Amino acid sequence: MWYFRTLGKRKIIEFIFLCLFMLFFFGPLLNLLLLAFAGEWQYPDILPSVWSLNWWSFVLQDESLVRSMWLSFVIATVVTLISIIICIPAAYAFARIRFPLRRFFLFSFLLTNAFPKMGLYVAIAVLFYQMNLMNTFTGIILIHIINTLMFMTWIPSAAFENVHKSQEEAARDVGASPLRVFWHITLPMAKPGIIVASVFTFLSSLNEAEGTFLVGVPNYQTMPVTMYSIIADYPSTAGAVFSVILTLPTIILLFAARRFVGADAFANGFKMK
């Protein structure tokens, strides 16, 4: 107790909050991890009584499951690339050009996220039927992009706004054409925002289930879609293994982005006034 007494009330409260946060955040993750490696685990026990990799080999040997993993990563990559190509110029335009429709666009972007997703998807599905996009790769990509447009435009747009017009002018002044200014000055300065948005886009595409389910069945089953049937058909350990595989890229990417964005840009870009 002497230890806590030296800390003072505020520190203790902070400590308690930290513990609660860790519990809520890492508790389920830890549980998931343990479950994925469990052979036998009775309820009151803190740890599994028997460890096993059985479900890992089951998941990794099942061809359709492996295919769904591949599919997920391919789709997420394509969606991210296309989103970057579409959204970066749009984001720049939003940041620089004060056209009157700006507010309207922002509003409509928010709107797509305000409705219950399923309602929106059903409306889109009707359209897709008419255009023969149901059960196609293109259809899935499109429905994912509808989701990612929002942050892929607004996060980089905020980043572009942080690049002052006069910093671009300074580059013009020393002899850079508008294109070179964008490439050497604007884009690198907005890089942290663009990376964060790309990671978000990749992950949200990777985890997207509802839209993919609606548009992709039966031929295109990504990991999150497959997850539903696994949870229904197999013991929870299989679901845990699958979840870990699905969570892993999220964690790796977030850490990579944090390190990357942290190392060069956060330090030197955002500290600037």
Place this chain on the structure above:
Amino acid sequence: MTIKLEIEHLAKIYPTGDGVKQIDFYVNEGELVTLLGPSGCGKTTVLRSVGGFIEPTSGTIKINNKEVHHLPPEKRPSAMVFQSYNLWPHMTVYDNLAFSMKLKKVKKKVIQEKVTEVLKLVHLLGMEKKYPSELSGGQQQRIALARALLLEPEVLLLDEPFSALDAKLRHELREELREIQAKRNLTMLFVTHDQEEALSISDKIVVMNNGHIEQIAEPQDVYNTPASLFVAQFIGRMNFVKGKAVNNTIRIGDLTFPFDDAYTGNVTIGVRPEDIQLADNRTSSIDALVDKSMMLGHFAEITLQTKMGSLKMFVDREQMKQIALKSTIPIHLNRFLIFNETGEVLNIIGG
């Protein structure tokens, strides 16, 4: 002397109706010309038109006798130093300086030599690897100046380059700028709203007000013989007194002065505090009540109540000892200006 920069009939009217018009002036080689005026009078508009960041509504801009107003900024032989420095935060000092030369595919060795040379000139040798965020405001502005100097511009444009810095640093950088100018024979167009700064560094001052030019003259002439009431009140300190001109006399209250001009109507008399002096016995004098005194270092500012109204004068330490508060002293106006109702100078009396 050769004219480096020449601006003729320049006008820029923004969609809002604000802007500048009838801008005509030139800058000789090796000169520092200042655009001086209150905030919003159009200084930046003129400067940015020269730099190529604003397209003028009409008029011509010539550098080395060649029209440049149709060229984009990257093709103009001018370089700009901005108030907000505008260094690129993702590049080191070295890369900030090398950027223009890398674009031109200059050899690496030459780039290194030039960067070292210019860093020596701005007293920041050894800062190559630092990022702008690691530098103080004064250092950042020196780097921005170095970046502009590396372009070897025909005309260097500076838009209130020191106004974000504290007073002491501002003084230092002004002096450094003058030194660099001497070494490099720079031709500069300098924008400021600070009349003291303009008076101290300029070869020539272009005083602007409300989108037009009020006066173009050397610093001492702008101070001594302002072309208008606006210039007189914007530059230096001046007392203003209202009066009337009738029948070759000026009346202020019940005081009268002879006035050698046919003008009849309201006038404003302007007299600088240093042109008010204690009257000795020989000169005609006005009685003045010493109302207030404010110590300002090596001199004091005294507020006087006279028949003309309230006047301020400067006195030095010795005189201060002889002047008691609330006493009446005789004063004499050594030199004063007379302006008509529209603010034009009618006459300068004395001095």
